[in-house]
Amino acid sequence: MNECTDSNIQEMLPDLLHRTLADNARKRVEAHVATCESCREDLDVLRMVKSAAVFAPSIDVDRVVRQIPPYRTIVPAIERPAGARVVSWLVAASLALVVLGGGSVLMIQSKDSRSSNSAASNQLPNTIATRSEATKHSPAESGIVPKAVVQSIAAPRPHALALAADVDGLSDGNLMQLMNDMDGFDALPASEPEPVISVDSGDSL
Amino acid sequence: MNPSPEGRPEETDLELINRWKAGDSRAATRLVGRHSQALARFAASAGEREGIEELVQDTFVRAFASLDSFRGESTLRTWLFTIERRLMLDRRRSERRSRETVPVEESDHVSEYGALDGLIAEEAQERVRKSLDALSPTQREVFTLRVQQGLSYKEIAEVLGSTEGAARVHYHNAIKTVKEFLKDE
Numbered sequence: 001m002n003e004c005t006d007s008n009i010q011e012m013l014p015d016l017l018h019r020t021l022a023d024n025a026r027k028r029v030e031a032h033v034a035t036c037e038s039c040r041e042d043l044d045v046l047r048m049v050k051s052a053a054v055f056a057p058s059i060d061v062d063r064v065v066r067q068i069p070p071y072r073t074i075v076p077a078i079e080r081p082a083g084a085r086v087v088s089w090l091v092a093a094s095l096a097l098v099v100l101g102g103g104s105v106l107m108i109q110s111k112d113s114r115s116s117n118s119a120a121s122n123q124l125p126n127t128i129a130t131r132s133e134a135t136k137h138s139p140a141e142s143g144i145v146p147k148a149v150v151q152s153i154a155a156p157r158p159h160a161l162a163l164a165a166d167v168d169g170l171s172d173g174n175l176m177q178l179m180n181d182m183d184g185f186d187a188l189p190a191s192e193p194e195p196v197i198s199v200d201s202g203d204s205l
Numbered sequence: 206m207n208p209s210p211e212g213r214p215e216e217t218d219l220e221l222i223n224r225w226k227a228g229d230s231r232a233a234t235r236l237v238g239r240h241s242q243a244l245a246r247f248a249a250s251a252g253e254r255e256g257i258e259e260l261v262q263d264t265f266v267r268a269f270a271s272l273d274s275f276r277g278e279s280t281l282r283t284w285l286f287t288i289e290r291r292l293m294l295d296r297r298r299s300e301r302r303s304r305e306t307v308p309v310e311e312s313d314h315v316s317e318y319g320a321l322d323g324l325i326a327e328e329a330q331e332r333v334r335k336s337l338d339a340l341s342p343t344q345r346e347v348f349t350l351r352v353q354q355g356l357s358y359k360e361i362a363e364v365l366g367s368t369e370g371a372a373r374v375h376y377h378n379a380i381k382t383v384k385e386f387l388k389d390e
Binding site for chain 1: 248262266351358376
Protein backbone atom coordinates (compact mmCIF):
# COMPACT_ATOMS: atom_id res chain seq x y z
CA MET A 1 0.00 0.00 0.00
CA ASN A 2 1.31 3.44 -0.96
CA GLU A 3 1.39 6.16 1.66
CA CYS A 4 -0.81 9.14 0.87
CA THR A 5 1.12 12.25 -0.13
CA ASP A 6 -1.74 14.74 0.32
CA SER A 7 -0.92 16.06 3.76
CA ASN A 8 -3.80 18.58 3.63
CA ILE A 9 -6.32 15.78 3.36
CA GLN A 10 -4.54 13.73 6.04
CA GLU A 11 -4.70 16.67 8.43
CA MET A 12 -8.43 17.06 7.84
CA LEU A 13 -9.34 13.46 8.64
CA PRO A 14 -10.02 14.15 12.36
CA ASP A 15 -12.37 16.97 11.28
CA LEU A 16 -14.23 14.51 9.06
CA LEU A 17 -14.57 12.28 12.09
CA HIS A 18 -15.93 15.11 14.26
CA ARG A 19 -18.15 16.41 11.43
CA THR A 20 -16.71 19.87 11.69
CA LEU A 21 -15.88 20.32 8.00
CA ALA A 22 -17.78 22.69 5.76
CA ASP A 23 -19.79 20.98 3.03
CA ASN A 24 -17.31 21.59 0.20
CA ALA A 25 -14.34 20.44 2.24
CA ARG A 26 -16.20 17.39 3.50
CA LYS A 27 -17.12 16.30 -0.04
CA ARG A 28 -13.52 16.77 -1.19
CA VAL A 29 -12.14 14.70 1.70
CA GLU A 30 -14.75 11.97 1.30
CA ALA A 31 -14.00 11.72 -2.43
CA HIS A 32 -10.31 11.37 -1.65
CA VAL A 33 -10.82 8.75 1.06
CA ALA A 34 -12.93 6.67 -1.32
CA THR A 35 -9.91 6.23 -3.59
CA CYS A 36 -7.02 6.29 -1.08
CA GLU A 37 -6.35 3.11 0.91
CA SER A 38 -3.81 4.80 3.18
CA CYS A 39 -6.30 7.47 4.24
CA ARG A 40 -8.98 4.84 4.84
CA GLU A 41 -6.57 3.05 7.13
CA ASP A 42 -5.77 6.33 8.91
CA LEU A 43 -9.47 6.97 9.35
CA ASP A 44 -9.96 3.50 10.91
CA VAL A 45 -7.13 4.21 13.37
CA LEU A 46 -8.63 7.58 14.24
CA ARG A 47 -12.06 6.04 14.83
CA MET A 48 -10.51 3.46 17.14
CA VAL A 49 -8.59 6.11 19.10
CA LYS A 50 -11.65 8.33 19.38
CA SER A 51 -13.87 5.54 20.67
CA ALA A 52 -11.18 4.39 23.09
CA ALA A 53 -11.46 7.62 25.01
CA VAL A 54 -14.09 6.19 27.33
CA PHE A 55 -11.85 5.09 30.15
CA ALA A 56 -11.86 8.43 31.97
CA PRO A 57 -13.76 8.38 35.27
CA SER A 58 -17.12 10.11 35.32
CA ILE A 59 -17.09 13.47 37.07
CA ASP A 60 -19.52 14.40 39.85
CA VAL A 61 -20.66 17.75 38.51
CA ASP A 62 -22.43 18.87 41.71
CA ARG A 63 -19.34 18.16 43.78
CA VAL A 64 -17.22 20.28 41.43
CA VAL A 65 -19.75 23.11 41.43
CA ARG A 66 -19.86 23.15 45.25
CA GLN A 67 -16.15 24.01 45.27
CA ILE A 68 -16.61 27.06 43.06
CA PRO A 69 -16.94 30.26 45.11
CA PRO A 70 -19.53 32.84 44.02
CA TYR A 71 -18.41 35.46 41.54
CA ARG A 72 -18.57 38.52 43.82
CA THR A 73 -16.25 37.10 46.47
CA ILE A 74 -13.67 36.22 43.85
CA VAL A 75 -13.37 39.61 42.21
CA PRO A 76 -13.16 42.36 44.83
CA ALA A 77 -11.09 44.75 42.67
CA ILE A 78 -12.83 48.09 42.05
CA GLU A 79 -12.13 49.65 38.71
CA ARG A 80 -11.64 53.41 39.15
CA PRO A 81 -12.77 55.79 36.39
CA ALA A 82 -10.09 56.86 33.91
CA GLY A 83 -10.36 60.54 35.02
CA ALA A 84 -9.52 59.66 38.62
CA ARG A 85 -6.47 57.73 37.48
CA VAL A 86 -5.23 60.73 35.44
CA VAL A 87 -5.64 63.01 38.47
CA SER A 88 -3.69 60.53 40.61
CA TRP A 89 -0.86 60.53 38.11
CA LEU A 90 -0.81 64.34 37.99
CA VAL A 91 -0.67 64.57 41.80
CA ALA A 92 2.14 62.02 41.89
CA ALA A 93 4.07 63.92 39.21
CA SER A 94 3.62 67.25 41.08
CA LEU A 95 4.85 65.71 44.32
CA ALA A 96 7.88 64.27 42.55
CA LEU A 97 8.59 67.71 41.06
CA VAL A 98 8.34 69.41 44.48
CA VAL A 99 10.61 66.85 46.12
CA LEU A 100 13.22 67.06 43.35
CA GLY A 101 13.07 70.86 43.20
CA GLY A 102 13.27 71.20 46.98
CA GLY A 103 16.21 68.83 47.09
CA SER A 104 18.04 70.88 44.47
CA VAL A 105 17.42 74.14 46.36
CA LEU A 106 18.67 72.60 49.60
CA MET A 107 21.81 71.35 47.86
CA ILE A 108 22.51 74.79 46.40
CA GLN A 109 21.92 76.46 49.79
CA SER A 110 24.21 73.99 51.46
CA LYS A 111 26.96 74.79 48.92
CA ASP A 112 26.46 78.54 49.43
CA SER A 113 26.68 78.18 53.19
CA ARG A 114 29.93 76.26 52.91
CA SER A 115 31.51 78.81 50.60
CA SER A 116 30.39 81.69 52.88
CA ASN A 117 31.80 79.81 55.87
CA SER A 118 35.16 79.52 54.19
CA ALA A 119 34.97 83.18 53.19
CA ALA A 120 34.20 84.05 56.80
CA SER A 121 37.14 82.05 58.00
CA ASN A 122 39.40 83.96 55.60
CA GLN A 123 38.19 87.24 57.09
CA LEU A 124 38.42 86.04 60.67
CA PRO A 125 41.71 87.67 61.57
CA ASN A 126 40.52 91.06 60.37
CA THR A 127 37.15 90.63 62.01
CA ILE A 128 38.64 89.67 65.31
CA ALA A 129 41.10 92.48 65.05
CA THR A 130 38.20 94.82 64.45
CA ARG A 131 36.52 93.37 67.48
CA SER A 132 39.58 94.04 69.54
CA GLU A 133 39.48 97.59 68.37
CA ALA A 134 35.82 97.70 69.15
CA THR A 135 36.35 96.51 72.67
CA LYS A 136 39.09 99.07 73.14
CA HIS A 137 36.65 101.81 72.28
CA SER A 138 33.78 100.00 73.90
CA PRO A 139 30.43 101.57 73.12
CA ALA A 140 29.34 100.24 76.47
CA GLU A 141 31.84 102.49 78.07
CA SER A 142 30.52 105.38 76.05
CA GLY A 143 26.99 104.27 76.88
CA ILE A 144 25.90 103.77 73.23
CA VAL A 145 25.42 99.99 73.39
CA PRO A 146 24.17 98.18 76.50
CA LYS A 147 26.90 96.37 78.41
CA ALA A 148 25.20 92.97 78.11
CA VAL A 149 25.28 93.16 74.30
CA VAL A 150 28.91 94.07 74.27
CA GLN A 151 29.64 91.18 76.60
CA SER A 152 27.86 88.78 74.28
CA ILE A 153 29.88 90.03 71.33
CA ALA A 154 33.11 89.85 73.22
CA ALA A 155 32.30 86.46 74.76
CA PRO A 156 34.95 83.78 74.26
CA ARG A 157 34.67 82.09 70.84
CA PRO A 158 34.82 78.38 70.24
CA HIS A 159 38.14 76.66 69.86
CA ALA A 160 38.44 77.18 66.08
CA LEU A 161 37.91 80.91 66.40
CA ALA A 162 40.40 81.16 69.21
CA LEU A 163 42.99 79.50 66.99
CA ALA A 164 42.13 81.83 64.19
CA ALA A 165 43.35 84.77 66.22
CA ASP A 166 46.89 83.67 65.49
CA VAL A 167 46.11 82.37 62.02
CA ASP A 168 49.03 84.22 60.47
CA GLY A 169 51.40 82.10 62.47
CA LEU A 170 49.79 78.77 61.42
CA SER A 171 51.54 76.33 59.12
CA ASP A 172 49.79 75.15 55.93
CA GLY A 173 48.86 71.87 57.61
CA ASN A 174 47.37 73.57 60.64
CA LEU A 175 45.54 76.00 58.40
CA MET A 176 44.02 73.11 56.47
CA GLN A 177 43.02 71.48 59.75
CA LEU A 178 41.38 74.71 60.84
CA MET A 179 39.46 74.92 57.55
CA ASN A 180 38.25 71.37 57.98
CA ASP A 181 37.15 72.12 61.53
CA MET A 182 35.30 75.16 60.28
CA ASP A 183 33.48 73.09 57.64
CA GLY A 184 32.19 70.77 60.29
CA PHE A 185 31.17 73.58 62.61
CA ASP A 186 27.41 73.70 62.14
CA ALA A 187 26.69 76.24 64.89
CA LEU A 188 28.58 78.96 63.04
CA PRO A 189 26.05 81.40 61.59
CA ALA A 190 26.16 82.03 57.85
CA SER A 191 26.54 85.80 58.24
CA GLU A 192 28.33 86.30 61.50
CA PRO A 193 29.88 89.78 61.33
CA GLU A 194 26.68 91.81 61.80
CA PRO A 195 27.14 92.64 65.51
CA VAL A 196 30.65 93.88 64.76
CA ILE A 197 29.29 96.19 62.09
CA SER A 198 26.80 97.59 64.57
CA VAL A 199 29.69 98.24 66.96
CA ASP A 200 31.62 99.96 64.16
CA SER A 201 28.65 102.06 63.29
CA GLY A 202 28.44 102.93 66.96
CA ASP A 203 31.98 104.23 66.69
CA SER A 204 31.18 106.31 63.71
CA LEU A 205 28.39 107.88 65.72
CA MET B 206 -26.48 27.35 18.47
CA ASN B 207 -27.62 23.77 19.06
CA PRO B 208 -31.13 23.16 20.37
CA SER B 209 -31.45 21.82 23.89
CA PRO B 210 -33.40 18.60 24.59
CA GLU B 211 -36.39 20.77 25.46
CA GLY B 212 -36.28 22.35 22.02
CA ARG B 213 -34.90 25.70 23.22
CA PRO B 214 -31.67 26.92 21.62
CA GLU B 215 -28.67 25.82 23.68
CA GLU B 216 -27.05 28.72 25.51
CA THR B 217 -23.50 29.52 24.50
CA ASP B 218 -20.66 29.34 27.01
CA LEU B 219 -20.40 33.13 27.07
CA GLU B 220 -24.09 33.48 27.87
CA LEU B 221 -23.75 30.98 30.70
CA ILE B 222 -20.68 32.81 32.02
CA ASN B 223 -22.63 36.08 32.10
CA ARG B 224 -25.51 34.39 33.86
CA TRP B 225 -23.15 32.96 36.48
CA LYS B 226 -21.60 36.38 36.99
CA ALA B 227 -25.10 37.72 37.54
CA GLY B 228 -25.52 35.25 40.38
CA ASP B 229 -27.16 32.26 38.68
CA SER B 230 -25.37 29.22 40.12
CA ARG B 231 -27.23 26.88 37.75
CA ALA B 232 -25.18 28.38 34.93
CA ALA B 233 -22.03 27.03 36.62
CA THR B 234 -23.63 23.58 36.81
CA ARG B 235 -24.39 23.74 33.09
CA LEU B 236 -20.85 24.81 32.22
CA VAL B 237 -19.23 22.14 34.40
CA GLY B 238 -21.58 19.49 33.02
CA ARG B 239 -20.79 20.54 29.48
CA HIS B 240 -17.01 20.38 29.76
CA SER B 241 -16.06 18.13 32.68
CA GLN B 242 -16.00 14.83 30.78
CA ALA B 243 -13.86 16.26 28.01
CA LEU B 244 -11.40 17.46 30.64
CA ALA B 245 -11.39 14.06 32.31
CA ARG B 246 -10.77 12.32 28.98
CA PHE B 247 -7.97 14.69 28.11
CA ALA B 248 -6.33 14.09 31.49
CA ALA B 249 -6.67 10.33 31.16
CA SER B 250 -5.34 10.21 27.63
CA ALA B 251 -2.49 12.54 28.56
CA GLY B 252 -1.29 9.87 30.97
CA GLU B 253 -2.88 10.93 34.25
CA ARG B 254 -3.71 7.87 36.28
CA GLU B 255 -4.66 9.26 39.69
CA GLY B 256 -6.90 12.01 40.98
CA ILE B 257 -8.48 12.90 37.64
CA GLU B 258 -11.63 14.14 39.35
CA GLU B 259 -9.59 16.40 41.65
CA LEU B 260 -7.71 17.67 38.63
CA VAL B 261 -10.92 18.50 36.81
CA GLN B 262 -12.28 20.16 39.94
CA ASP B 263 -9.14 22.26 40.38
CA THR B 264 -9.34 23.25 36.74
CA PHE B 265 -12.87 24.59 37.14
CA VAL B 266 -12.09 26.35 40.43
CA ARG B 267 -9.13 28.10 38.80
CA ALA B 268 -11.08 28.88 35.68
CA PHE B 269 -14.06 30.38 37.51
CA ALA B 270 -11.72 32.39 39.72
CA SER B 271 -10.21 34.05 36.67
CA LEU B 272 -13.16 34.14 34.29
CA ASP B 273 -12.70 37.89 33.91
CA SER B 274 -9.47 37.19 32.06
CA PHE B 275 -11.29 34.96 29.56
CA ARG B 276 -11.91 37.18 26.56
CA GLY B 277 -13.68 34.64 24.38
CA GLU B 278 -10.93 34.75 21.75
CA SER B 279 -10.66 30.97 21.96
CA THR B 280 -13.43 28.60 22.95
CA LEU B 281 -14.01 28.08 26.66
CA ARG B 282 -13.06 24.41 26.26
CA THR B 283 -9.68 25.29 24.74
CA TRP B 284 -9.07 27.70 27.60
CA LEU B 285 -10.03 25.01 30.12
CA PHE B 286 -7.64 22.55 28.46
CA THR B 287 -4.88 25.14 28.78
CA ILE B 288 -5.53 25.50 32.52
CA GLU B 289 -5.79 21.76 33.03
CA ARG B 290 -2.57 21.10 31.15
CA ARG B 291 -0.74 23.65 33.31
CA LEU B 292 -2.08 21.92 36.43
CA MET B 293 -0.96 18.55 35.10
CA LEU B 294 2.54 19.88 34.46
CA ASP B 295 2.66 21.38 37.99
CA ARG B 296 1.48 18.11 39.44
CA ARG B 297 4.09 16.10 37.53
CA ARG B 298 6.82 18.49 38.59
CA SER B 299 5.89 18.17 42.27
CA GLU B 300 5.57 14.39 41.94
CA ARG B 301 9.03 14.24 40.40
CA ARG B 302 10.39 16.31 43.28
CA SER B 303 8.72 14.10 45.89
CA ARG B 304 10.01 10.98 44.14
CA GLU B 305 13.51 12.42 44.42
CA THR B 306 13.16 12.89 48.16
CA VAL B 307 10.69 10.24 49.36
CA PRO B 308 11.35 6.55 48.69
CA VAL B 309 8.50 4.91 46.75
CA GLU B 310 6.53 2.46 48.90
CA GLU B 311 4.99 -0.72 47.59
CA SER B 312 1.54 0.57 48.57
CA ASP B 313 1.98 3.59 46.29
CA HIS B 314 1.24 1.40 43.31
CA VAL B 315 -2.24 0.63 44.57
CA SER B 316 -4.13 3.42 42.93
CA GLU B 317 -6.98 4.48 40.73
CA TYR B 318 -5.03 3.03 37.84
CA GLY B 319 -6.46 -0.39 38.58
CA ALA B 320 -9.99 1.00 38.57
CA LEU B 321 -9.35 2.73 35.27
CA ASP B 322 -7.98 -0.45 33.79
CA GLY B 323 -11.17 -2.16 34.81
CA LEU B 324 -13.07 0.33 32.72
CA ILE B 325 -11.14 -0.59 29.63
CA ALA B 326 -13.31 -3.49 28.71
CA GLU B 327 -12.43 -4.15 25.14
CA GLU B 328 -9.15 -5.38 23.84
CA ALA B 329 -9.09 -2.72 21.12
CA GLN B 330 -9.19 -0.01 23.74
CA GLU B 331 -6.29 -1.56 25.58
CA ARG B 332 -4.32 -1.67 22.36
CA VAL B 333 -5.06 1.98 21.69
CA ARG B 334 -3.95 2.93 25.17
CA LYS B 335 -0.68 1.10 24.65
CA SER B 336 -0.16 2.75 21.30
CA LEU B 337 -0.68 6.17 22.90
CA ASP B 338 1.84 5.25 25.58
CA ALA B 339 4.38 4.78 22.78
CA LEU B 340 4.12 8.49 21.91
CA SER B 341 6.13 11.29 23.42
CA PRO B 342 4.14 13.38 25.94
CA THR B 343 3.71 16.25 23.47
CA GLN B 344 2.73 13.93 20.60
CA ARG B 345 0.18 12.28 22.86
CA GLU B 346 -1.30 15.62 23.89
CA VAL B 347 -1.54 16.83 20.30
CA PHE B 348 -2.96 13.55 19.04
CA THR B 349 -5.62 13.18 21.73
CA LEU B 350 -6.65 16.83 21.53
CA ARG B 351 -6.98 16.47 17.77
CA VAL B 352 -8.59 13.05 17.53
CA GLN B 353 -10.51 12.63 20.76
CA GLN B 354 -11.45 16.24 21.42
CA GLY B 355 -11.64 17.49 17.84
CA LEU B 356 -9.61 20.64 18.46
CA SER B 357 -8.18 22.51 15.48
CA TYR B 358 -4.41 22.89 15.08
CA LYS B 359 -4.74 26.53 16.05
CA GLU B 360 -6.53 25.60 19.29
CA ILE B 361 -3.98 22.90 20.06
CA ALA B 362 -1.20 25.44 19.56
CA GLU B 363 -2.97 27.70 22.11
CA VAL B 364 -3.27 24.91 24.66
CA LEU B 365 0.35 23.90 24.25
CA GLY B 366 1.72 27.43 23.94
CA SER B 367 3.23 26.38 20.63
CA THR B 368 2.66 26.99 16.90
CA GLU B 369 0.17 25.53 14.46
CA GLY B 370 3.05 24.19 12.37
CA ALA B 371 4.53 22.34 15.34
CA ALA B 372 1.10 20.89 16.16
CA ARG B 373 0.74 19.57 12.59
CA VAL B 374 4.19 17.95 12.70
CA HIS B 375 3.41 16.30 16.05
CA TYR B 376 0.11 15.04 14.67
CA HIS B 377 1.73 13.46 11.57
CA ASN B 378 4.44 11.78 13.64
CA ALA B 379 1.88 10.57 16.16
CA ILE B 380 -0.49 8.96 13.67
CA LYS B 381 2.46 7.27 11.96
CA THR B 382 3.64 5.78 15.28
CA VAL B 383 0.14 4.70 16.38
CA LYS B 384 -0.56 3.11 13.00
CA GLU B 385 2.69 1.15 13.05
CA PHE B 386 2.12 0.09 16.66
CA LEU B 387 -1.39 -1.20 15.93
CA LYS B 388 -0.15 -3.03 12.80
CA ASP B 389 2.60 -4.79 14.76
CA GLU B 390 0.29 -5.85 17.61
